[in-house]
Amino acid sequence: MTPSPKPPQPTPTQSMADPKNLIVILGGSYGGISTAHYLLKHVTPHLPSHKVILASTSSEALCRPACPRALLSDDYFPQTKLFVDIAAQFAHYPPEIFEFVHGTATDLDAALHTVTISLADTTAAATVTLTYHALIIATGALAVSPLLGLNSDDAPALRAAWAAFRARLPSAKHIVIAGGGPSGVEVAGEIGEHLNGVRSWWWPGAKQAAYPRVAITLVADSPTVLPQLRPVLGRAAQGYLARVGVDVVCGTRVVASAPAADGGWDVKLSRGDTLHADEYIPCVGTAANTSFVREGDKARLLAADGRVRTDPGTLRTEVKGVYAVGDVSDFARPAIHNVLAAVPVLCANVRRDLVRLQGGNDGGDRLFVEEKREMQLVPVGWSKGVGAMMGFRVPSVVVWLIKGRDYWLWTTGGLWSGRQWAKA
Template structure:
């Protein structure tokens, strides 16, 4: 009897899980069949997104890699790549509904691996934005906006915001081509769990690149000035006071949303909606095989 493992998501977790199952587990279990489900048909190297969102920095062939090419060596008897987005999950029936074009395809499984990851807020291309075509469109839109802007405000001074501001500084601000401002909620950039010495050096290095840092503030509103075509940004300080900035472009770099809307509410945890899991990365109450993987091959050993 064929045993089907469905892997939802072909990102940094789902992709190596599928490969490991095919290369290692399938050799020992010839009845195993792997179905990899992904809404995008190309692997997106999101870790470099803070650089390639700048126009002209990197070609698409350096950060988008067709998924089909990486699975061409596997037999269709043991592997299937489904380009579609998971919309429903019925753990009682061991079935997941996947939107493939106009069709909702139901796929039954013995084991389900949830590796759908998360997406950036406001449709920013720090991570995948829906399909590959939608991600590409979001990327081109941001690249064009960066190219045309003379002043840029980066909202959020976490790792993404700091790296992005640094790239902008290196490419533009240091040479006086664009004004770049980084806004963070803390007095120093990066999270408070980072050593203060590191955060101080980070702020200093950003300033050397021509980036202005505004700490202890949060971007609370942003409205377009139709007359000038600029965005008026309101900053709210920790003491409640406010001030405004005017910029050609405001880029949010904070917050992610888990891609778990397909799962029943009982399987999701709290208002953020992350998947519930135990110490073994299993979905509590569903011992028939659902597993939530956050890493790659070692989890299968």
């Protein structure tokens, strides 16, 4: 694994003194990268006085859904496709219309229309403050487990977390995973198949008795796992989990977890008992990355759960010139298909607002409508899976074909490079 080359850093004066009007995007992942490409292809050509700046804590984009398998070994995915250098994906746009800033947004002054970025490379300056005409917040959400995303750090931190986990695995005898949603089921299925292989019901005797090599417990507070799917699919997933040595405990939740004296974890369940685990992986809940929102702006910018309160149709926030998309926003359920469906709508409305700022008229708003039918594909191990698309149950082999083979890695090339957004 070779680290990606560092992207060229803009100097603060370059950006601050830029004669162009800035469209600033925060977050370099599904929401931010897609929005940047879309604006550069379909909006800024009509608004030549504008320039797009994409600022991101991570200099690399990650196929996040692949984490449940990728965390176990670098051999499961080509690493150069799993992590992709963001700046390189935008190298074909001239610097007059696009800049990538490797840094973290630390302060948003909604009154002055400025956002301050703390730069990753502090050799030139520690921060840069950008005055925006439009600001798109796409900073995503932090997973509780450091194994499941870029969290608030850069890609090397995620790789280091994976390496430390892999080093501990050979001595693990019991692994507890919390959360019966898709992440918990996928993590449990991948770890089960990686460590235990598939249980053979036709092989009596010692081999069967010694199975599973490592005890894995998945704790879910719902009656079956995958509560967003019909119960029969949850039960099917539980059958596939048993096949790879995962014991599912439903109807109870993890109420507390604490490091144990032996270096493992004590995981307390709501039903009253405490499980001792060598590894504990919480796959429950996320926290929106919005720490740059000022205390005084929280009431109008943030919802009660900490996500950016966003008009679900227009993707605007209550604050003029500020928009949000992706997991940081409450516009829809956190899922990539929602992000991708929202990007063209968001960009059309940004364009409309910028044209209006210049005294023109670009027609009415475009509106996003969330797909609310049953929609979730969940691989369980290397060859099985359950799911539904647009309300229709999908056979296991189709789940494998679409997602289980490589956890969507087949889709990210066009997304990161912008090819996916060639047509408006």
